[in-house]
Amino acid sequence: MRHPIGIIATGSYLPARSVSNTEVGTESGVTDEWIVRKTRIHARRHAAPHEATSDLAAAAARAALAQARITPDQVSFIVVATSTPDHPQPATASIVQHLLGASNAAAFDVNSVCSGFVFALSVANGLLQDQPDRYALVIGADIYSRILDRSDRKTAILFGDGAGAVLLGRVTAGQGVLGTRLTTRGDQHALISVPAGGSRTPATSATVANGQHYFTMNGRAVRDFVEHSLSQEVEALLQDTSVAPRDVRHFVPHQANGAMLSDVWPTLGLHGATCHLTLEHYGNTGAASVPITLDLAHRRGLLTENDLVLLCGFGGGMSIGSSLLAWAPTRHAARATVRTPGAVSTETKQTALA
Secondary structure, three states: OOOOEEEEEEEEEEEEEEEEEEHHHHHHHOOOOHHHHHHOOOEEEOOOOOOOHHHHHHHHHHHHHHHHHHHHHHHEEEEEEOOOOOOOOOOOHHHHHHHOOOOOOOOEEEEEEHHHHHHHHHHHHHHHHOOOOOEEEEEEEEEEEHHHOOOOOOOOOOOOEEEEEEEEHHHHHHHHEEEEEEEEEEHHHHHEEOOOOOOOOOOOHHHHEEEEOOOEEEEHHHHHHHHHHHHHHHHHHHHHOOOHHOOEEEEEOOOOHHHHHHHHHHOOOOOEEEEEHHHHHHHEHHHHHHHHHHHHHHHHHOOOOEEEEEEEEOOOOEEEEEEEEEOOOOOOOOOOOOOOHHHHHOOEEEOOOO
């Protein structure tokens, strides 16, 4: 018997320091105008020197727990999606567990790069199927500013730091996670990578000198992968769940690149949906981008009970994760306010959140 499990609270954390296009553009040799035209990004956040991925993740988790009025000791599972862990080991989730004081929670990481949050959500949903009266924290957190070559305009201009979290628990029948689709194209794994620092190419003075500890990406090939694959994955998930595209009300994608999303969005056939965006102010925050965007949409009161919400993450591996939810009401209404309301374009039905 399947139990209805859904998101009962959300939270996010964004570092205080906002980094302008002028700053990152000066280092990578491009202008503010070029960055906005190519990506739609105007700024991003960078973590403070004392902040690690676990710190961001714990802050986002605390916000979700506070919203639901659930104490850390009530949490049974903590799943952290990240590709920028505090250390190669132990799992960043174990550090988050310690920071939260969630002593009863089993904690582990998932690394599916920018699609990691949806993969982690699927895992946590599966765990709660056997224990539906428990709670699971699912967190996406990344600090990409620490692994970027600041002179590489293909990557340095895109990424920011942040964390988003959701609390999963039992919801009313017909609500919660309706279906999930996870796919990986390992034959294209080389499109996105950090070449050195693992067991294949251990870190040495030579790998550091050659910049092999930096994040690399074949931007054109990644864009081709997303444009070719995303619509197929969305269509397959909606078919699996017997949902018509016109019935989806909210689309929360990975905030990879605004220009790319503007091209892909019309091909998805989600004519009744709003596409929620946070990249203008926060850039591409890796595995954190979907839960950050979901949290900001939720806290602005844009999600109504029973609305169909489609989450899509895509990134290194190459992987795509999609999850369809019927929105469940938060246990206790969100009280936080978003600092800067975003603009809504009724023509494209894209909502910019900040």
